[in-house]
Structures are given as C-alpha cells and as structure tokens.
Amino acid sequence: xxxxxxxxxxxxxxxxxxxxxxxxxxxxxxxxxxxxxxxxxxxxxxxxxxxxxxxxxxxxxxxxxxxxxxxxxxxxxxxxxxxxxxxxxxxxxxxxxxxxxxxxxxxxxxxxxxxxxxxxxxxxxxxxxxxxxxxxxxxxxxxxxxxxxxxxxxxxxxxxxxxxxxxxxxxxxxxxxxxxxxxxxxxxxxxxxxxxxxxxxxxxxxxxxxxxxxxxxxxxxxxxxxxxxxxxxxxxxxxxxxxxxxxxxxxxxxxxxxxxxxxxxxxxxxxxxxxxxxxxxxx
Numbered sequence: 709x710x711x712x713x714x715x716x717x718x719x720x721x722x723x724x725x726x727x728x729x730x731x732x733x734x735x736x737x738x739x740x741x742x743x744x745x746x747x748x749x750x751x752x753x754x755x756x757x758x759x760x761x762x763x764x765x766x767x768x769x770x771x772x773x774x775x776x777x778x779x780x781x782x783x784x785x786x787x788x789x790x791x792x793x794x795x796x797x798x799x800x801x802x803x804x805x806x807x808x809x810x811x812x813x814x815x816x817x818x819x820x821x822x823x824x825x826x827x828x829x830x831x832x833x834x835x836x837x838x839x840x841x842x843x844x845x846x847x848x849x850x851x852x853x854x855x856x857x858x859x860x861x862x863x864x865x866x867x868x869x870x871x872x873x874x875x876x877x878x879x880x881x882x883x884x885x886x887x888x889x890x891x892x893x894x895x896x897x898x899x900x901x902x903x904x905x906x907x908x909x910x911x912x913x914x915x916x917x918x919x920x921x922x923x924x925x926x927x928x929x930x931x932x933x934x935x936x937x938x939x940x941x942x943x944x945x946x947x948x949x950x951x952x953x954x955x956x957x958x959x960x961x962x963x964x965x966x967x968x969x970x971x972x973x974x975x976x977x978x979x980x981x982x983x984x985x986x987x988x989x990x991x
Contacts, residue, residue: 711765775952811945812870818870847980875947891988892988897978914959920980954983
C-alpha cells in the first residue's frame with residue numbers, strides 16, 4: 709500500500725510499509741538498504757545522509773521486475789512428443805515464463821499441450837496455431853510461479869512428433885511472483901499478411917513477450933531482446949522470440965505496435981504477443 713502523499717505520517721507507518729523490527733529508526737530506511745528497495749516508487753528516499761519522515765510521502769515498498777536469466781534450446785527433428793532441457797535456476801527466481809514454437813508440415817499437425825518445470829505444470833497464457841489444412845505452425849506462451857532451486861528439468865509437451873523441423877524453446881527467470889496469469893494485454897494472429905502487426909497496451913515497468921513461427925528470416929519490432937533460430941531441416945522454418953521489461957513510469961499505459969516482418973502469404977504462420985503490467989506481480 710502506498711504511503712500518503714501529505715498529512716500525518718509516522719515512523720510506525722513507514723515500518724508497516726517497509727518492515728523492520730522495533731524499536732525503529734529512520735537510519736534503517738535508506739533507499740537500497742535492508743528494507744527499502746531502490747525502485748521508481750522510492751526515489752524521494754535518500755540512499756545516505758540526511759533523512760526525514762517527509763521523504764517517505766507517496767512511496768511504496770515495491771521491487772522492480774527483473775529478468776534474472778534466460779535459457780533457450782533447439783530441438784532437432786524427432787518423433788518424440790516432448791522436448792526437455794536441464795536448466796539451472798538463478799538465485800532469487802520466483803516465477804518463470806516459457807515460450808515455445810514448432811513448425812511441422814502437412815499431415816503431422818503437432819500442437820503444444822503442456823509445459824512443466826521440475827514436473828510442475830505451468831499455465832498457458834496464449835497460444836495460436838495455423839489451420840490443420842495448412843502447414844502446421846504453433847506458438848505458445850506459458851507462465852508459472854516456482855520455489856524450485858538448483859538444477860531442474862524443463863519440458864515442453866506436444867500432441868504429436870516434432871518432425872521434420874523440430875522445435876525451439878526459451879525460458880525466462882523472473883525475480884517476482886505473478887498474482888495473475890491473465891495477461892494485461894494480448895493478441896495473436898495466424899497470418900497471411902506481410903508484415904503481421906499486433907496492437908497491445910504497453911505498461912511502464914511491465915514485461916512484453918512475443919513468439920512467432922514463420923518460413924522466412926525475419927525480425928520482431930519493439931521487442932528489446934530478440935532470440936531466433938533456424939529450424940532443423942534448413943531455412944524453411946524460422947523461430948523467433950522477443951521479450952523485455954518495458955520502459956516508462958510505473959504502470960503507465962501506452963500503445964504498443966509490435967510487428968513480425970517478412971511473413972509469407974500461403975502457409976499460415978503464427979505470431980502471438982502479450983504484455984503483463986507490473987501490477988500483475990506481487991510487490
């Protein structure tokens with residue numbers, strides 16, 4: 709809960725917001741210390757030197773969302789209905805995002821079904837697949853909270869094999885727990901347009917995510933970090949993920965147009981994107 713912007717404010721109010729054990733002293737509550745995070749919502753609080761109760765007006769015990777690490781792997785063509793990877797979970801991880809792409813061909817029609825970390829199932833946020841009458845492309849985003857540490861097995865599961873182009877996967881490790889797996893803004897398209905553009909709402913200090921499977925080398929605009937790979941079997945399938953913490957004022961909404969370029973017009977490529985506002989995570 710944000711402290712008041714004016715009026716009465718006591719050190720007990722500050723302790724109730726930021727924690728600590730009585731007896732309390734303002735010297736415990738420097739920004740970046742044991743109790744007060746260095747975030748966009750605590751900038752009025754000094755990091756050292758003179759400090760007063762009035763410095764705490766309109767501040768919040770809020771930790772900035774961070775991506776602690778990223779793992780990706782390309783699965784070669786296989787008849788297996790799953791793809792697994794051993795991953796080391798970074799210290800401080802409280803949640804994960806899994807994104808997956810697969811591109812098969814006529815008659816194989818393989819789609820994602822579930823994703824797990826250490827045997828624990830994640831929640832599907834969004835998925836998009838081309839019609840079974842087309843060459844089959846499927847892109848998906850999952851999310852989940854975790855208390856797991858150390859080395860664990862990450863797995864994507866499918867309703868069929870991964871021939872002849874394999875699949876591509878990425879995992880993001882986050883420092884905060886989700887309080888809702890329902891995206892703040894989301895869109896998806898099985899596209900025959902070039903480029904394919906999705907219109908989302910962007911939230912300052914939130915996270916934006918995108919996954920696409922196409923038949924050409926391409927990029928994804930307005931995504932701070934891009935990870936791509938050509939599929940097994942040559943250049944006839946390309947997998948791309950985009951992600952990043954959005955800039956701007958905490959929870960401030962603005963328009964976001966993100967595009968996947970170089971889309972073909974005859975194979976039903978897939979592209980999905982979501983944003984999570986910072987309010988979708990526990991402080």
